[in-house]
Structures are given as structure tokens and as C-alpha cells.
Amino acid sequence: MNRAKINRLKDKAFKYFGIFASVIGIVILAIFIGFVIYMGIQRLSWDFMVELPSRFAENSGIYTAWMGTVWIMVFTTLISFPLGVGAGIYLEEYGKKNRWSSFLEINISNLASVPSIIYGLLGLGVFVRMMQMGNSILAGALTLSLLILPIIIVSTREAIKAVPSSIRDASNALGASKWQTIWHQVLPASFGGILTGVILALSRAIGETAPLIVVGALVYVPFAPQSPLDEFTVLPVQIYNWVSRPQEEFVINAAAAIIVLLGITFIMNGIAVYFRNKWQNKMQW
């Protein structure tokens, strides 16, 4: 064999290796998910959704867990959405290109790669202890809000950046003030992109476990929370709780709860992708 042939052979071999590498991760994940469904589907029933947690695996349900998740997500959305979008608007529309804004930018991308458990320690130190909120929904939601703020800010900025400056110029030329231009032109035009980013950030928050364990969500909660100052647990923490027990029945419960959690996560991501496509098709400037 001459060199050219060997080179062509290598080329071919790498092509097949590339296809293999591209699908291997997805195939493994599919097998994992198949296994979890096979294991957990037997426990999945209406009773499982509305039952309180119990010492007996067969009687345990995820009612308090998903109620906690709903409470946490509502408050996380209420807190992080305005703050993140506001910061994004400021950086994109008001921020001047100086040292201060580049410092803000570096800081935000740094925050985006701080491990989530560090946010848990921040929440424990500031919200749980210093502000004395205890292991409450409010403390958990504030912690998660800080965690996803960088994601919302970055996607808001990208969505706003995609709005062509001709629209701003036209609005300014008609005598609109800066805020009127933003509120009536820029935000409606970029809303699809902003919404996509927010949903993706929230779907990240819904699966977060470590920071909530650190702020104290791994307590036994016999009832669904009634107010934002109540103690809480959430789906992923309940899953962790069940996985770490030795009895087989609890592991089956964990598998069933995982099916629910994965379902919610995939649906949220599906919605986000749908919005993104719709928005991208509409906004052909």
C-alpha cells in the first residue's frame, strides 16, 4: 500500500469513528432512560402523585416534593425574570463601552461557571442565616434566582442584540425617548428570544439539587407548603433522598420520580425550542 492509500484509509476510518462518537453519548442516554422507565413505570400512578412521603416505600408519594417544586419555581421566576431581563437591558442598551462594563461582563461569565453548590453556600450564609429566613421556600428561590441570573442576562442580551438598530433609529426619529423605544420597540421584537432563554434557565433550576440541599431542603416535610416561609422539599432532592437508601423499594420510587422530573424537564426544553424556532422564523429582518 502506498501512502496515499493509507491516508485515504485513515480518512475513512475517522469518518466512521466520528459517526460513532457523535451518537454514542445519545445512545447511552437512551439506554439509561429506557432502564429508568422500565424500573419506575410500575410505581407511577395517580396515588404516587398525591401521596405524602412515608416510612413505607409502597405508601410514599411525591406530593410534597412536586408541590415544593411548583412553589420554588413560581418564586424563582418572579424574582429572576425581572432582575435578569432588567440587567440584560441595562448592559445592552445603556452600558457604555468602558472598563466598568467589561468588568461587569467578565464578572457575569465568571458567575456562570461558579459551581452551583457554591451558590448553596451563599444562600446558606446570606438568606438562611444572616436574613434568618431559615430553610424556607423564599431562601431556596432566592438562591436559585442568583444561580440562573447569568443565564437569563446572557440570553436577554443576545435577543436584544439581534434587533437591528434601524428600528431604534426609526423610533428615536419619531421623537420617542430611550425607554419608550426599548419598551415599545426593542422588547416586543426580542421577546421570543428572551422567553426562550428564561424557560431554558428555569428548566435548569428545576433540576438543581445541590444548592437546595445546602440551604436545607433535605428535611422531612410532612405537608405541602402553605406559604413562602414554610420549609420545603423538591423533586430532585426527594430523588436524592430515595436513591441514598439501601432498600430496593425506595430506589423504585426514585426511578418513578425521575420519570416525572425528566418529563417536566424535556417538556420545558421542548417549549423553549418551539419558541426559538417560531421567533427565528418570524424575525427575518
Place this chain on the structure above:
Amino acid sequence: MNIKEKIIEKVLAFCALLTILTTVGIIAVLLFEAIGFFREVSIVDFLTGTEWTPLFADKNYGILPLVSGTLLTTFIAIAVALPVGLTIAIYLNEYAPKRFRKVLKPLLEVLAVVPTVVYGFFALMIVTPFLKVFIPDLAGFNALSPGIVMGIMIIPFVSSLSEDALAAVPDSLRKASYGMGSTRFQTAFRVMVPAASSGIMVSIILALSRAIGETMIVAIAAGQTPVFTFDPTVPIETITAYIVKVSSGDVPQGTIAYKTIFAAGITLFVVTFILNNISFWIKNRYQEKYE
């Protein structure tokens, strides 16, 4: 009208300022509790001790067992994610038909969307029993299985960042290489990858930082036994898993055990902070090479 505009600008600026406050808050909280810890434990013992038993009667505060556990799982994860992720990036950029790309990229993102607690379940319940078939001595908790699973999780992270780096290389380089009669393989490995090496470096460093900070997979599947070892088949404990373990129990504020999680936390924060800033530095230093 003017006043309203001013107020709105101030409110928005405050939102942006919150991000700075978050950073300040993280550093302040970690420092405050960690300083309390280092009043009682010498920093030299902390950094060089090979025994970590803060919850036992005979207390030792050497962080090295947690560091070795963290490095071990991180190394295994990178050993999985880097070759696979880089191959995907090269394949998608140099070989794959457009349609395949369009289908594959969102599918790969699914790997990053699955919550980490679910990956932990996979590692403990599926991968460890599976590996036991080949390695009979493998303990129920070990570094190998969560390391592999973590690697699978960060594949899309490595592949998308590396792909961006490859896509930033000007097409003229590729064309010149083809013009010399190179195959796609030669073009990819002798021209494109070297040209994109700084961006690929960034993806590796960020993946490292991700793996070091990853918590739930190791908390569930790697064990809670801090031993100073690099043996991937025995139970270990990572820095993150230790913080989870202590937070799961009831540790009263102000005790030394409570302060240890902040000492462990600041170690974690400093390491990831340094890695992130190295990646920024590389980005700024080498990014504009082709512009």
C-alpha cells in the same frame, strides 16, 4: 418625563449591579466562615494533611483526601469527554453533511439538559453494576463509574465549544490544505486543530472547571469515604460530596464542622475561579489571531 427615564435607568443599573453583589456575597460568605475555620486549624495542616476526619472524635483537617477524590473523578470525566467531544467537533465541522449536523446538535444538547441527580442515579444503579461484570473487585461506590457518567454529561460542553473554535478558523486555511492534496483527516489534524488550539484549550479548561464543581453524581455514586488514593475502584469522597454530606445532616451553625464546609467551599471556589480566568486570558490573548 425626564425623571421617569432617569429612575428607570437607575433601576436597570441596580439589576446589573446585583451580579457584582453576588460575587462580593460569595467571596464574603466563604471568607468570613473560612477565616473562623483557619483560626482553629493551621492552613499548612489543611493543605498538606492526608486525613480528613472532621466529624469524628479524633479530628483531622487535611483536605488532600477530598482533593484527590475530586481530581480522580475529574480526570476520568475528562478522559471520556475530551476524545469523544473533540471527535464530534471535528466530525461535525469537517465531515458531516449539513442535515446530520442539524439533527445531531439539538440531540447532543439533551445530554446537558438531564438533571445531575438523574445522572447520579444512572451511575449508581446502571453503570456500577455493569462495570462490575468486567471488574469484579469494583466497590459499590467508586470513582470510576461517576467519572464516566460525568464525562458523558459534559460531552456536549466540550463538543460545542471546540466546534465554535474550529468554525472560527478561516476557510482559506482549509482550502489551501485541500489544494495541497490533503485528505480531510490530514486537514483536520494538521491544519484545523492546531489553528483552533487556543479555543480547544479553553473548552478543556472550562470542562475541567465544570467537572471539579459537579456535585450530585459524585455525592450519589462515588461514596462518602475520604481516603487519599488514586485508585478508581474504591469508595472516595470529593469536595462537593463532602459539602452535601454535611448539609444533609444537622450541623449547628458556629461549630467547626459547620465551618469546614465553607473551608472546603472556598478551596473549590478558588480552583474553579483560577481555571475560569485562565480560560478568559487564553481567549483574549489568542482570539484575534485571524481577525
